[in-house]
Amino acid sequence: MGVSLLDLTNPYSWAVSLRNLLYDWGVFRVCKLGVPVISVGNLSVGGSGKSSLVRYLAQHLADKFHVCILSRGYKRKSKGTKIVSYRGDLMVSWKEAGDEPFMLAKVLKGVSLVVDEDRCRGGAFAVKELGAEVIILDDGFQHRRLYRDLDILLLKEVDLKDHLLPFGRLREPISSIYRADALVLSYQDIKEWDVKLPKPTFRLWRKDWRILDSQGRVLNDCRGLEFIAFSGLGDNEQFFKTLERLGIKVVKKLSFRDHYHYKDMKLSEDHLYITTLKDLVKLPPNKNIYYLDFSIEVPGLMELVESVIIREQRAGSSAGRATDS
Numbered sequence: 548m549g550v551s552l553l554d555l556t557n558p559y560s561w562a563v564s565l566r567n568l569l570y571d572w573g574v575f576r577v578c579k580l581g582v583p584v585i586s587v588g589n590l591s592v593g594g595s596g597k598s599s600l601v602r603y604l605a606q607h608l609a610d611k612f613h614v615c616i617l618s619r620g621y622k623r624k625s626k627g628t629k630i631v632s633y634r635g636d637l638m639v640s641w642k643e644a645g646d647e648p649f650m651l652a653k654v655l656k657g658v659s660l661v662v663d664e665d666r667c668r669g670g671a672f673a674v675k676e677l678g679a680e681v682i683i684l685d686d687g688f689q690h691r692r693l694y695r696d697l698d699i700l701l702l703k704e705v706d707l708k709d710h711l712l713p714f715g716r717l718r719e720p721i722s723s724i725y726r727a728d729a730l731v732l733s734y735q736d737i738k739e740w741d742v743k744l745p746k747p748t749f750r751l752w753r754k755d756w757r758i759l760d761s762q763g764r765v766l767n768d769c770r771g772l773e774f775i776a777f778s779g780l781g782d783n784e785q786f787f788k789t790l791e792r793l794g795i796k797v798v799k800k801l802s803f804r805d806h807y808h809y810k811d812m813k814l815s816e817d818h819l820y821i822t823t824l825k826d827l828v829k830l831p832p833n834k835n836i837y838y839l840d841f842s843i844e845v846p847g848l849m850e851l852v853e854s855v856i857i858r859e860q861r862a863g864s865s866a867g868r869a870t871d872s
Contacts, residue, residue, distance in 0.1 A: 554711050554720060563711070563719055567726075570691045578667040579694045580674050583681050583859040585852060586695040588688025590723065591709060591716040593781010593805055595701040596733045596751055598647055598825070599843050601685050602655065607849050608681055609657045612856070615679035616655075617670050617693075618686065620645035620662030622806045628672050631660040641828050646806055648685070650825045666693050681856055688727070689718055697855045699848075700727035701751070704740045731845060737792075747851060755842040756793055758821065761832040774821040774837070775799045779807030786823060790839065795821065 554560050569575045585604065589595040601616060608614045613634070620629065623645035631637070631644040632652035641649035644662055652660045659677050663669025666684065670693060673679040684693060688700055702724070709715040724730065729747040732740060736752045758766040776797045778786045783802040790797050803809075809829045814820060820836045827838040 554714075557711050557714065559713070560711050560720060567691070567719075567723070575692070577692055577694045578671075580667075580670045580682060581863065582674050582679060583856040584670070584684055584693065584695040584697075585681065585855070586684040586687030586690075586693075586698045587701070588684075588686055588690075588699070589701040589706075590688070590719055590721070591703060591706050592712070592718060593716075594785055595703055595706075596731075596753075596843070597686060597701055598651060599753070599841075600699070600701060600731060600751065600845070601683055602651055603843050603845065604683055604849075604852060605651070605655050605658045608683075608852070608856075609655070611853075612680040613659065613678055614657075614681045614683060615659040615661055615673040615677060616648070616651060616683045616685055617666055617673060618645065618648045618660070618662050619664050619666060619690075620648050621686075622646070623648075623662060625662075626664070628661065628663045628669050630677070631662055633659050633677060646825055646829055650828050651685075653828060654824070666690055688723075696859050697852060698726065698728045699731060700724065700729070701731045701733050702742065703733050704738070707742065729848070729851060731848065749845050749848045749851075752844045753841045754844055757840055758795070758837050759840055760834070761827060761830075761836050761838075766837060769795060772796065772819060773798045774819045775801065776821050777801035777803065778823050778826050779803035779805055779809070780823065780825070781805045786839075790821065793839075795839075797821075 587597055587601050589597050605614050605616055623643055625643040629639055629643055631639055631648050635656040635658060637652055648660055648662050659679060661669045661673045670682055673682060684695060687695060709717050711717045727746060731749050731751050733751050735750045758769055760766060773796045776787055776790055780786060787800050814833055814836060822838050824838050824840055
């Protein structure tokens with residue numbers, strides 16, 4: 548995991564490293580929310596399973612806590628603090644929320660979701676106005692201004708040999724791994740791999756693959772059906788390869804840039820289409836469009852997350868009692 552000459556001579560590398568040093572030295576100040584904050588992030592641009600992990604954590608924690616997911620709402624058509632959902636009730640459109648926050652809000656019951664380009668402000672709003680007990684900071688690894696109690700970093704095997712932007716897909720040097728509190732190694736269902744680091748390390752498997760229609764009903768048998776597959780992801784090829792691996796018949800592939808808006812997309816009534824949930828939420832309901840969904844499994848991670856939350860809640864209660872006395 549050494550630094551390559553290409554990264555050493557990359558001006559982007561120097562800028563990122565200087566920013567991180569200024570946070571490490573306390574020159575740049577951080578804000579604290581007063582409730583446990585769990586950050587989920589990655590090193591590379593797109594396609595690491597980040598949204599799936601946020602969904603997984605929120606689903607499991609929602610039974611015990613009022614969870615609020617906090618996101619900047621990338622490419623949304625709004626500014627400032629927006630409540631995307633309150634305890635599962637949608638409040639805005641995907642254009643106001645951003646596609647990924649809206650997707651999460653649509654599938655998560657009992658969970659709130661707030662978007663704000665200033666995540667200190669958005670987090671404070673979620674705690675004070677919505678009564679959030681736990682904050683999940685979506686795409687938070689590079690957003691160091693908001694203090695987090697647990698920094699979870701998703702890794703793909705290819706990240707370990709990749710380069711910084713613009714020569715590769717890394718947003719930070721690979722050495723930033725050591726800043727994380729816990730690592731999640733993605734896509735073990737494709738290939739089991741490991742990395743030896745002195746960090747709590749967990750493995751992510753995708754499972755329970757299913758095809759659903761635009762109303763969320765499961766298609767129980769797709770034998771004999773042929774689909775036109777399309778997506779606008781950070782890594783479209785991974786989606787197409789997954790369809791192939793699952794034996795889903797694809798007659799045509801349409802690849803769009805990440806966060807594509809689909810405003811000019813016209814579907815033929817003579818074909819069946821399959822896409823992802825992130826893409827589907829940007830299209831009107833249609834009887835011949837389906838999406839691929841799945842669950843994930845990360846053995847041991849929830850025990851760590853819940854222990855951190857309980858520890859921080861107890862610390863907060865103790866501090867409150869000390870102040871009262």
